[in-house]
Amino acid sequence: FDSVSLTLCPVGNTDWSMKADQIMINTAANIATAEDVTVEFLGVPIFYLPYYQWVPKGRSSGFLTPSLGVYDESSANEGTSYQVKIPYYFNIAPNRDFLLTLNQLSSRGNVIEGKYRQLIAETNYWKDGRLEVEGHYLNEDDITSDKRWFIDSKINLLVNEKTNVNIKTNRVSDSNYFKDIAHDNTSASSLLSEIDVSYNDDDRNLTVSGFAETEQLINSGSASYTRAPELSISKNFKGMNNRNIDLSLVSTKFEHKSSDNNTTGLRTHAQIKLERLISTNAYSLTPSLNLSTTDYSLDNSADQNRSIYSFEVDSKLLLEREVSIFSTDLVQTLTPRLFYSYAPKKNQSALPSFDSTDKDGSYESLFSGRKFTGIDRISNANNFTFGLESDFINEETSDTYLSLKTAQKFYLDDQDMNSDGILVTRRKYSDIATSIDLSLNDFTFNNSLQYDPEANKINKRDSTMTYQPNPRKFLTLGHHDDGKTESAEFSGAYPITQKIHIFGGVNRSLTDSITNRKNTGIAYESCCWALRVEYLKKHIDGNNYDNVTNFELVLKGL
Known part of the structure; x- marks a missing residue:
């Protein structure tokens, strides 16, 4: 032509x-x-x-749309600087491609960026998999004269139907790379590299896994415990009449970059759990017995060990009836629930705390039989938990319109273990945990709270309301209070016309009056082109914010 x-x-x-x-x-x-x-x-x-x-x-293969940007240099008096990215795409094969990008930073120099992706075909050694490697390299920073680089690689291999291998490498040349070069991920505290190998045989009810990780601190982040490595094996024996025996062994080497001030060492935990489910159409009863022993071989402290047992019984009544609400036939289920848990008192203050934290006191945690996550803290118990659940279910679609849950725990003794492993005095009952989930047409409402009957106040609350008739017309309101910090959020989009819609959102801490995140924008979309503009403000720390304005023009089909 x-x-x-x-x-x-x-x-x-x-x-x-x-x-x-x-x-x-x-x-x-x-x-x-x-x-x-x-x-x-x-x-x-x-x-x-x-x-x-x-x-x-x-x-x-060919050039992709370039991108242009301006930024304020964070570590030098450079004023406003500009950024130009020119990407070139290599279509190597149907299962492989490579994206090469020249990233020109006026204050820093030229960054070469590459991203390689490959779907791994089946061979004699594995079934399938995926490989992705992304790397950035700046030979000499015009400001610091240092080499700056970033690498992020992932490999996922399905060796066979039972064995998976996942390897992840995530590293940068220095802790300020994201602030100075990438202008992204500036609020993160660390990068993790890890390897995860797992074997899962469903026929034999056997699981074996190995895991190891390393941590690199970025953006003035603080160190945490890493597992280097962790080996675990678990085996389940299914007997007659719903009898189950679970055997597990996990050994973890914990490391910490600040090992002078933090205990490190090897923890080995063995556990046997005996459980039986007794159920009919009217009720279910599940007694279980846990026996465990934990050995600590510590680097900078005396070795420790702990052996403990616990006993639990979970019982439910299963009731239901047919109801009609607003001319809709529904099934209402009603499930009274009684849970008993027992574990002996044992002072555990001499044990380190590698991965144990207090649970949140929600409805689910009250029936878990455990006060702490992890293995290092196993609290004493001699308590009953009373709960009530009710669902309203559409008979034709099986959709749950309304779900109600409430529970409270009552203690038979007045001593409890705190996060330091020390037995302290407590009251005879817990907060009341309640949740309400409502879903009706385009409207959803989720609310969970923990009410203190002694102080007559709500200690924790998490409430979200959403109205969404379509992706370009929605409104979400949220309020969150975990007992320490309180925040509120709003997000939404509204179509002014069939082609124009506005959107925005804000998340603000009510505790310290800091806006954590705020964005506003407008979008236009016709039959063959679209235009979008967005302003984003994100809190990093102190009085520092990321301020980003995005502009995008799309010519459909070009």
Whole structure:
């Protein structure tokens, strides 16, 4: 075609067009080329290329849309600087590709960025998998004169139907890379590299796994415990009449970058759990017995060990009836629940705390039989938990419209273990945990709270309300209070016309009057092009914020 104008807008609409002296389309080779090309948008030329090539169908190698940006330099008096990214895509094979990007930072220099992806085909050694490697490299920073780099690689291998291997490497040249070079991920505290190998045999009820991780601190982050490595094995024996025996052994080497001030060492935990489910259409009863022993071989402290047992019984009554609400046939279920847990008192203050924290006191945690997460703290118990659950279910669709739950724990003694492993005095009952989940047409409401009957106040609350008739018209309101910090959030989008919609959101801490995140934007989308503008403000720390403005123009089909 000579002196041609090409557009993928509907007939009679030329909001954007590509004008060229010549366009040649070879359908057999699936290649199209154009010479002396001008791209016009609303009649205004916005881009020129002497030569342009593309494929009418599928994908091919070639330049992708460049991106432009401006930023304020964080570590030098450079004023406002600019950034230009020019990406080139290599379509190597149907299962492989590579993205090469030249990232020009006016204050720092040229960063070479590459991202390689591959779907791993089946061989004699594995079934399938996926490989992804991304790397950035700046040979010499114009400000610091240092080499700056970043690498993020992931490999996921399904060796066979039972064995998985996952390896992740995430590292940067220095802790300020994301602030100085990437201008992203500036609120993160660390990067983790890890390897995870697991074997799961469902026929034999056997699971074996190995895990190891290392930590790199970034952005003035503080160190935490890492597992280097962790080996675990578990085996389940299923007997007659729903009898189960679970055997497990896990050994973990804990390390810490601040080992002078933090205990490190090897923890080995063995456990046997005997359980039986007794159930009918009217009730269920599940007694269980746990026997465990834990050995600590510590690097900078005396070795420790602990052996303990616990006993639990979980019982439920299963009731239901048919009801009709607003001319809709529903089934209402009602489940009274009684849970008993016992574990002896044992002072554990001499044991380190590698991974144990207090549970949140929610409805689910009251029936878990454990006060702490992890293994290092196993609290004494001699208590009953009373609960009540009720669901309203649509008979035809099986959708749950309303779900109600409430529970409270009552203690038969007045001593409890704190997070330091010391027995302290407590009251005879817990807070009342309640949750309400409502879903009706385009409206959803989720609310959970913990009420203190002694102080007559709500200690914790998590409430969210959402109205969403379609993706471009929604409203979400949320309020969160964990007893230490309180925050509120709002997000939504509203179509002003069929083509224009506005969107925005804010998350604000009510405790310290800090806006954690705020964004506002407007979008226009027609049949053949779209325009989006967004302003984003994100709190990093102290009085430091990330301020980002994104602008995007999409010419559909080009």
